[in-house]
Amino acid sequence: MKRLALLLAATLITSGTYAASYQKSSSAAEEKTITLVTHDSFSISKSTLKSFTQKTEIRVRLLLSGDAAVALNQTILTKDQPLGDALYGIDNTFLSRGLSANLFIPYRSPALSTVGEEFKTGEDYRVTPIDYSDVCINFDKNWFADRNLAVPQTWNDLIERKYKNLLVVENPATSSPGLAFVLATIKHFGDSQWRQYWKKLRKNGVQVTDGWESAYNGVFSAGAGNGDRPLVVSYASSPAAAVYYSDPQLDASPVGTMLDSCFRQTEYVGILRGTKHQAEAKKLVDFMLTRKFQEDIPLQMFVFPVRNDVELPPVFKNFAEVAPDPQAISSSRIEKNREKWIADWTETVLR
Amino acid sequence: MIVDQAPYSLRQALKTGLTVGIPVIFLLGLFVVPVVNILSRGLQVGGELDLSPVIDVIKSESLRKIIAFTFVQATISTLLTVIVGIPGAYVLYRYRFTGRGLVRALVTVPFVLPTMVVASAFLALGVKTSFGAILVAHIFFNYAVVVRTVGGLWAHLDHRTELAAQVLGASKIKTFVHITLPALRPAILAAGAICFLFTFTSFGIILILGGPSRATLETEIYRQTAQLLDFKTAAGLSVVQLIAVTGVLLITSRLITRQNIALGLVPADRTPRVRTRQQRLLLLSNLSFMALLLGLPMATLVIRSFSTPTGFGLAYYRALGTLRADSVLFVPPVEAIKNSIVIAVISAVIAVTVGGLAAHAIIRYGQALNTALTIPLGVSAVTVGFGFLITFDTAPFNFRSSWLLLPFAHALIAIPFVVRAITPILSSIDPRLREVAETLGANPLQVWREVDLPISARAYLVGAGFAIAISLGEFGATAFLARPDRPTLPVVIARLLSQPGELNFGAALAASSVLMVLVAGAIFAIERARVGSVGTF
Numbered sequence: 001m002k003r004l005a006l007l008l009a010a011t012l013i014t015s016g017t018y019a020a021s022y023q024k025s026s027s028a029a030e031e032k033t034i035t036l037v038t039h040d041s042f043s044i045s046k047s048t049l050k051s052f053t054q055k056t057e058i059r060v061r062l063l064l065s066g067d068a069a070v071a072l073n074q075t076i077l078t079k080d081q082p083l084g085d086a087l088y089g090i091d092n093t094f095l096s097r098g099l100s101a102n103l104f105i106p107y108r109s110p111a112l113s114t115v116g117e118e119f120k121t122g123e124d125y126r127v128t129p130i131d132y133s134d135v136c137i138n139f140d141k142n143w144f145a146d147r148n149l150a151v152p153q154t155w156n157d158l159i160e161r162k163y164k165n166l167l168v169v170e171n172p173a174t175s176s177p178g179l180a181f182v183l184a185t186i187k188h189f190g191d192s193q194w195r196q197y198w199k200k201l202r203k204n205g206v207q208v209t210d211g212w213e214s215a216y217n218g219v220f221s222a223g224a225g226n227g228d229r230p231l232v233v234s235y236a237s238s239p240a241a242a243v244y245y246s247d248p249q250l251d252a253s254p255v256g257t258m259l260d261s262c263f264r265q266t267e268y269v270g271i272l273r274g275t276k277h278q279a280e281a282k283k284l285v286d287f288m289l290t291r292k293f294q295e296d297i298p299l300q301m302f303v304f305p306v307r308n309d310v311e312l313p314p315v316f317k318n319f320a321e322v323a324p325d326p327q328a329i330s331s332s333r334i335e336k337n338r339e340k341w342i343a344d345w346t347e348t349v350l351r
Numbered sequence: 352m353i354v355d356q357a358p359y360s361l362r363q364a365l366k367t368g369l370t371v372g373i374p375v376i377f378l379l380g381l382f383v384v385p386v387v388n389i390l391s392r393g394l395q396v397g398g399e400l401d402l403s404p405v406i407d408v409i410k411s412e413s414l415r416k417i418i419a420f421t422f423v424q425a426t427i428s429t430l431l432t433v434i435v436g437i438p439g440a441y442v443l444y445r446y447r448f449t450g451r452g453l454v455r456a457l458v459t460v461p462f463v464l465p466t467m468v469v470a471s472a473f474l475a476l477g478v479k480t481s482f483g484a485i486l487v488a489h490i491f492f493n494y495a496v497v498v499r500t501v502g503g504l505w506a507h508l509d510h511r512t513e514l515a516a517q518v519l520g521a522s523k524i525k526t527f528v529h530i531t532l533p534a535l536r537p538a539i540l541a542a543g544a545i546c547f548l549f550t551f552t553s554f555g556i557i558l559i560l561g562g563p564s565r566a567t568l569e570t571e572i573y574r575q576t577a578q579l580l581d582f583k584t585a586a587g588l589s590v591v592q593l594i595a596v597t598g599v600l601l602i603t604s605r606l607i608t609r610q611n612i613a614l615g616l617v618p619a620d621r622t623p624r625v626r627t628r629q630q631r632l633l634l635l636s637n638l639s640f641m642a643l644l645l646g647l648p649m650a651t652l653v654i655r656s657f658s659t660p661t662g663f664g665l666a667y668y669r670a671l672g673t674l675r676a677d678s679v680l681f682v683p684p685v686e687a688i689k690n691s692i693v694i695a696v697i698s699a700v701i702a703v704t705v706g707g708l709a710a711h712a713i714i715r716y717g718q719a720l721n722t723a724l725t726i727p728l729g730v731s732a733v734t735v736g737f738g739f740l741i742t743f744d745t746a747p748f749n750f751r752s753s754w755l756l757l758p759f760a761h762a763l764i765a766i767p768f769v770v771r772a773i774t775p776i777l778s779s780i781d782p783r784l785r786e787v788a789e790t791l792g793a794n795p796l797q798v799w800r801e802v803d804l805p806i807s808a809r810a811y812l813v814g815a816g817f818a819i820a821i822s823l824g825e826f827g828a829t830a831f832l833a834r835p836d837r838p839t840l841p842v843v844i845a846r847l848l849s850q851p852g853e854l855n856f857g858a859a860l861a862a863s864s865v866l867m868v869l870v871a872g873a874i875f876a877i878e879r880a881r882v883g884s885v886g887t888f
Contacts, residue, residue, distance in 0.1 A: 035752075040845070040846065040849065041849055041850075042680070043675065043678045043679070043680050044678065044679055045677040045678055045679065046677060046678065046679050046681075047677070049679050062679065062680070063752055064680075066577070066830055066831065067577075069577055069578050070577045070831070073576070073577055073578075073580045073737075074737070074740055076580065077392075077737060077740060077741060078740050078741060078744060078751075081741075081744040081745060081749075083740070083751065083752065097580065171563045173574060173578070174558060174570075174574065174578070208562075208563035209559075209563065210558035210559055210563060211558070211559075212849075213467060213848050213849065214470070214471075214474075214559050216851055217471060217848065217856050218470075218471055218474050223851070223856075224852075224853045224855075224856030224857065225471060225474065225475060225856070227474075234851065235851075238851045241850060241851040241852045242851060242852055242853075244852060245674070245850070245851070245852020245853065245854040245855050246660075246852065246853055246854060247659070247660070247666055247670065247854050248660070248661060255851075300675075300678060302850065302851075338579075339579060346564075350563055350564040351564070
């Protein structure tokens with residue numbers, strides 16, 4: 001009995017001090033704190049964010065809110081009582097949804113001049129491009145070398161008999177790279193032919209998983225799970241990550257990229273309508289386009305900065321590739337057709 | 352002693368207000384209001400209730416198929432788990448053998464492991480995505496629910512009743528079917544109901560191990576809400592889910608209350624040691640089953656967490672402290688463990704307080720409150736999570752991005768377990784004991800302290816153990832709450848798993864192993880705690 005009382009008292013004290021320490025740290029700079037809503041894959045280095053706070057006296061609170069779709073949908077759901085001041089991580093496959101929900105206020109950052117035209121949306125500057133990545137097929141170099149088999153190069157190679165049962169893709173209904181890859185086939189083969197192509201992929205034994213983790217870490221033969229398939233839908237930066245996250249450090253990447261199979265995803269930041277910190281949020285947007293932030297992007301999030309005048313880290317220069325001619329579909333067309341395309345794909349590949 | 356001499360009726364009213372009021376307010380605030388809010392986004396047109404989304408769901412053939420599959424897989428999973436769990440409960444709670452406490456703690460660990468990690472262990476063991484894989488994984492996760500719930504009651508059954516039957520000529524099988532099984536029925540039904548809710552709302556297992564063409568109500572609600580932003584269809588599906596879950600709970604609660612066998616309960620310490628060959632065989636076969644089904648996947652995880660490209664070593668554990676250490680989101684592993692423990696302890700305190708009050712209300716006013724408190728287990732995490740976002744959005748209730756929401760959400764899941772741990776013991780206390788105490792002038796608090804607590808302290812601890820375990824491993828609800836900082840271990844694991852590279856994966860396995868040790872340690876410590884004069888019925 002006494003022990004129980006002690007335990008309870010100890011608990012209350014711990015939780016009390018814990019709460020107190022938290023309150024203190026968050027209320028110290030109340031007026032100057034802005035909240036950036038973003039997805040779980042967000043990351044930036046401490047020193048970069050610190051330099052922003054030092055220069056502007058604005059603290060940034062990060063609100064990680066699930067994957068990119070969940071973060072966007074939560075922002076739309078709460079737009080009358082916004083969760084934060086800016087949303088980062090909305091990409092071109094979801095942009096149209098955010099724009100038609102009227103989430104963002106226009107802001108034309110002076111730093112935009114450093115960004116290539118191909119990344120700009122032409123949508124009244126309601127969002128600002130920050131980074132991009134190419135969703136492509138990755139291959140296990142050793143697997144093909146061991147068998148003296150040529151690595152597939154083109155879309156049509158993938159449906160050849162000698163590449164039967166080698167490819168694993170993600171379900172577009174539950175996975176963002178999965179959807180990007182389906183979009184690449186829609187763009188390449190056109191409305192009338194893409195389902196035909198998937199029929200052939202199915203005949204050639206394509207495997208489908210729920211998400212990127214299961215495909216890359218579970219089924220891919222060069223992934224952590226030592227699976228049995230040497231072709232996987234992942235990112236053009238995956239070969240660099242495979243080297244960067246190895247111990248002892250590898251000097252060649254075990255993973256390669258099929259550059260003809262890529263779909264480009266560009267990620268944007270937007271200032272949320274209803275923010276009480278518009279000026280501060282604008283400064284944050286400007287900061288995200290500075291050299292400092294842009295140079296930090298690759299090794300933190302394994303995506304490419306939109307500024308082409310920043311130095312890439314060696315592991316990116318050596319092992320990550322950029323698709324020369326990636327597929328793209330306008331975000332309004334994606335939003336209009338997403339559900340139908342996913343249903344068609346499901347009908348073709350899974351039923 | 353000076354005793355509060357308020358009139359009986361006022362004291363009674365106060366007691367009722369506390370025991371019924373607090374759980375009800377808790378449930379209303381954290382569950383009913385958020386869920387109603389989010390459902391009304393899909394079911395309200397110009398302020399009018401519009402049930403057409405529900406009808407559309409029922410009319411759609413593909414959605415009907417999903418509903419049917421949800422029921423089928425949940426029913427089969429539950430039946431299988433109960434069938435293998437009952438002998439497990441028997442050997443772990445009716446026998447005494449060396450290392451029993453450790454085995455009891457270990458079988459609880461799967462219950463809290465991150466799905467993604469477990470699925471990868473199953474896949475590494477050669478399990479292929481299929482319907483069977485779903486069933487095996489569901490048994491893996493829910494085995495502890497049956498073993499602990501049924502075992503908890505079994506340990507207290509008076510063995511002499513069974514002996515008497517056998518002396519009177521009944522065979523062992525007959526004794527089991529006619530004496531033991533009916534006595535265990537409330538616990539079996541309660542455990543079965545919980546298993547059903549968990550498997551009915553299973554998410555990760557269905558997606559990862561079921562293969563791409565399998566969908567359940569839960570995965571479909573997630574897709575409609577989180578991916579497609581179609582609140583109408585999501586609300587229609589959620590209503591179907593709510594009706595199904597409430598129905599199942601009402602039926603089991605009816606079945607539980609209908610039986611009225613006076614249970615002769617005895618202190619648990621009187622369980623016999625394993626003696627005969629037959630007993631040894633039963634013990635051995637059950638332990639082998641546990642080793643194969645639960646032990647093997649867990650061992651695979653732990654072994655892989657040490658297996659680095661350069662041989663057996665601690666590289667992945669070291670990586671936990673160094674990987675992306677320069678990121679703003681980095682937390683040292685010790686910090687993540689601390690966050691997990693603090694949140695788990697707070698949520699256990701909340702769950703035991705609210706659950707304990709509820710248990711008192713339930714033995715007095717019936718099972719309705721129990722059913723109501725259990726419904727949240729059967730409702731989609733995304734529905735509740737999105738409901739939180741639009742409910743706690745205005746001052747002074749703007750808790751949306753407060754970390755305190757997390758222990759409250761975890762407590763919401765843990766309360767049904769606390770209630771189930773405490774209620775049977777409380778209802779076994781002769782009410783005359785309390786009446787005598789009251790007649791002698793004790794106030795309700797004193798009655799609780801002197802009569803109820805000494806007898807039920809252990810049950811409170813068991814409930815707290817469940818609450819801590821649930822909180823330590825919880826990720827489903829956590830994933831749908833905005834979580835600014837203070838990530839728990841499961842959050843760290845999810846982050847590691849989301850990037851390519853063998854170090855990330857290895858570190859995720861290392862973090863999972865740490866989580867397993869943490870959970871096993873917590874349960875083990877709680878099981879060993881001796882509090883008050885436990886066992887004097």
